[in-house]
Amino acid sequence: MAGDNPATTSGGVTQSRPERVPFYNDPKIRNLFYQVLLIAVVGFLVWGAATNMIENLRRARIASGFGFWYNTAGFDISQTLIEYSSQASTYGRAFWVGLLNTLLVAILGIIFATILGFIIGIARLSKNWLLARFASFYVETIRNLPLLLQLLFWYNAVLKALPDIRDSVAIWGGGYLNNRGLFLPQPLAKEGFAAVLVALAAGIGGAIIFRFWAKRRQLLTGQQAPVVLVGFGLIIVLPLIVFLLAGLPLEFAYPEKARFNIRGGVEVLPEFAALLLGLVIYTAAFIAEVVRAGILAVSHGQTEASYSLGLRPRPTLRLIIVPQAMRVIIPPLTSQYLNLTKNSTLAVAIGYPDLVQIFTGTVLNQTGQAVEVVAITMAVYLTISLTTSVAMNIFNARMALVER
Amino acid sequence: MTMSEGDLAVTEIRYLQKQPVDPLPPPRRLVGPIAWVRENLFSTWFNIAMTVFIGLLIFWIVPDLINFLFLDAVWTGNDREACLPSNLKREVGACWPFVWDRFSYFVYGSYPIPYRWRVDIFFGLLAIGVGWMLWLNAPRRDLGALYFFVVVPILSYVLLSGVPAIGLPHVDTNLWGGILVTIVVAWVGIVVSLPLGILLALGRRSPMPIVRTLSITFIEFVRGVPLITVLFMASVMLPLFVPEQYSPDKLLRALVGIALFASAYMAEVVRAGLAAIPKGQYEGAQAVGLGYWQMMRFIILPQALKVTIPNIVNTYIGLFKDTTLVFIVGIFDFLRAIEVARIDPKWAAPTTSTTGYAVAAIFYVIFCYGMSRYARATEERLAKGTKR
Known part of the structure; x- marks a missing residue:
């Protein structure tokens, strides 16, 4: 603690014999003392908690350790992306199922929230008065409502209020919508579909190579190449042509409506739909604010300077404004992505089988091993958060303005 | 060029x-x-399209909402x-009698009816404290802080718990339940x-170094995990950490979880504020011997x-x-009160749920929007000194 002890600094000024500072006023010794004290207090608390815990667990006859990981789970999960059965699969398998469900909703949520958030953020800055007002109304309302309330609303008041199976709404293209979920045709690959995938991969690779080549040529000669157009052709049109040439190697398994249920097709659970809808709408409002702040952070002088150099509005936006705005936008945007991932744990309130619902819900109740289960769950989210923030630090270091 | 002024006058200037x-x-x-409308709503084709689109959206939503x-x-x-x-043989909108009937339940939960005056006094004391703290020109704000951070907690514990x-x-x-618990x-x-x-x-x-490491560990750990896991930890692990006879009750566990979680976020907000203070201020303070x-x-x-x-107010929002x-960890807050009330068979009707959620939405929007307006007003007020 600098400044704790003015005597040490004033000692040299007065030319008299330097006073000897009593040891308890020496900042070094004081710091050491405070830190030892802190360690002692924290250590005592941890030790007390640990001994109490061991005692309490022993009394409640709860096993400890991670042995339960290999025990049979014995409960069903309504949405499984990997093979899982209640009789044969272990708690460890249930963990992976939950983690994948969390990642599924988080990744889809991030994609849709980014799109919606950018649209609304830009709309809020629009010159169109009505559009700007509408966007800011959206942001102000959605940001001020708890996410949990929004999820419950979507799930209980909207999706559960849909007609039941017998009165399913048939939607265009052969799907059904009812209060048990959304049933869509399932695409099934026929032979020859592999060629389309190969074409897609080749197209993406080609587009990347073309972009590199175009950039180098521009640096060397100043000539520009139509990167977007060529990329579109390689990634979208090429696989489409292969798809047509191969004789449409794709068929759909249509859901069939029976008396009491719907068979076949892909089922989107109402829990999943409500969670995704709630997360996207909520996070988009925050992303919109991030985007708006980022665009406003680029001073108008940049636009004017660009115009005076002779750039037209579109290149100005693409080459001058967006790169500078992205520098401001990306760090808070990442933290919004993390928030979305963490908020996906609210799934537990509406029964979507994400990691928290499966693990800290069902597994915790069945095994009673609170410490291990909560520790594993926290470790997962902590890993995601810390990995992202390390990546962000590297990104920030690379993107930081190089100043004189 | 040897053209004089005279030449210029004679030459025909085309x-x-x-x-x-x-x-x-x-x-x-x-x-x-009219100019305003032309400028702000119909300046380009794209703007015309957007205006029409938003207009249709409003015409689609607003009448339904009012109905x-x-x-x-x-x-x-x-x-x-x-x-x-x-x-009724007609479309039915919000079911307001459900709200009138359940209103006291929303506010007090199952708090015993003869003692509800204690909750009312608590709300009153709190309102005075909040007003005192928020009104930046209020007299004796130091006393206000003492009142808000020390007197009210003690009084309210005495009042509510008895x-x-x-x-x-x-x-x-x-x-305890409803708005009481939320507050x-x-x-x-x-x-x-x-x-x-x-x-x-x-x-x-x-x-x-040790103080710093412990602080960073705590802050980053809490900020890295979702609030639900912190609440789960507080509700299932906290009772394990203390001797059985001192096991805290459910509400207290949740309070511990919420308080720790909020502290970690608050720490980062305060740190940003500390980082904004120029180093000269520290050095000046040290130079005068503090x-x-x-x-x-x-x-x-x-x-x-x-x-x-x-930023502090935003964290509070x-x-x-x-x-x-x-x-989610079983505390009876306002939202839970609404959840319980809306599935009560006495009021089971198609629009009961939506009515309940509408009430909750109005409640939260009023509080959060009020806080954010306050934050913005304060921001403008504080910026006055530095604005040119």
Whole structure:
């Protein structure tokens, strides 16, 4: 603690014999003392908690350790992306199922929230008065409502209020919508579909190579190449042509409506739909604010300077404004992505089988091993958060303005 | 070039206009409602399309909303019969008698009816404290802080929980509910998180390595995990960490979880404020001989907290919204009260759920929007000194 002890600094000024500072006023010794004290207090608390815990667990006859990981789970999960059965699969398998469900909703949520958030953020800055007002109304309302309330609303008041199976709404293209979920045709690959995938991969690779080549040529000669157009052709049109040439190697398994249920097709659970809808709408409002702040952070002088150099509005936006705005936008945007991932744990309130619902819900109740289960769950989210923030630090270091 | 002025006068100057030009038409109107509409709504084709699109959206949503909330709504009744479309033979909007009937339940939960005056007094005391703190020109704000952070907590514990010795029978926290619990949770979070957050922020900037490491570990750990897992930890692990006879009750566990969570976020907000203070302020304080705590208390924190007031209020808004999560660990907050009331068979009607959620939405929007307006007003007020 600098400044704790003015005597040490004033000692040299007065030319008299330097006073000897009593040891308890020496900042070094004081710091050491405070830190030892802190360690002692924290250590005592941890030790007390640990001994109490061991005692309490022993009394409640709860096993400890991670042995339960290999025990049979014995409960069903309504949405499984990997093979899982209640009789044969272990708690460890249930963990992976939950983690994948969390990642599924988080990744889809991030994609849709980014799109919606950018649209609304830009709309809020629009010159169109009505559009700007509408966007800011959206942001102000959605940001001020708890996410949990929004999820419950979507799930209980909207999706559960849909007609039941017998009165399913048939939607265009052969799907059904009812209060048990959304049933869509399932695409099934026929032979020859592999060629389309190969074409897609080749197209993406080609587009990347073309972009590199175009950039180098521009640096060397100043000539520009139509990167977007060529990329579109390689990634979208090429696989489409292969798809047509191969004789449409794709068929759909249509859901069939029976008396009491719907068979076949892909089922989107109402829990999943409500969670995704709630997360996207909520996070988009925050992303919109991030985007708006980022665009406003680029001073108008940049636009004017660009115009005076002779750039037209579109290149100005693409080459001058967006790169500078992205520098401001990306760090808070990442933290919004993390928030979305963490908020996906609210799934537990509406029964979507994400990691928290499966693990800290069902597994915790069945095994009673609170410490291990909560520790594993926290470790997962902590890993995601810390990995992202390390990546962000590297990104920030690379993107930081190089100043004189 | 040897052209003199005389040559210039003789040469026929072809590029000069000989006849006066017709006057330009008057500019399009720049003021007035029509000009405003043209400028702001119909300036380009894209803008026209957007205006039409948003206009259609509004025409689609707003009448439905008004119908639901007012025109088709049921205003009186005693039970679900009043809100059933089959009885009324028309579209039914919001079922307001459900709200009138359940209103005291939403506010107090199952708090015993004869003692509800205690809750009312608690709300009153809290309102005085909040007003005192928020009104920046209020007299004796130091007393206000003492009142808000010390007197009200003690009084409200005495009032709400009860002390049989002075004639206030004990009311178990299991019976607390509704808005009462939401306010208690939010308020405990607010009162605890600020001092704890300041301490953690100072710890994070401390030169002592162990203090710094512990602060960073705590802050990053709590900020890295979702609030639900913190609440789960508080509700299932906290009882394991203490001897059985001291096992905290459910509400207290949730309060601990919320308070720790909010403190970690508050610490980062305060740290940003501390980082905004120029180094000269620290050095100046040291130069006049202030010790660490004096320097912080008189020089650094007043400036740092002042610039972070808007961010602190924003953290409080987040905290207020996050209090709904205690619902998941079984605490009877406002949202839970609505969840329980809306599935009550006495009021089971098609629009009961939506009505309940509408009430909750209005409640949260009023509180959070109020706080954010306050944050913005404070921000403008504080910016006055630096604005040119």
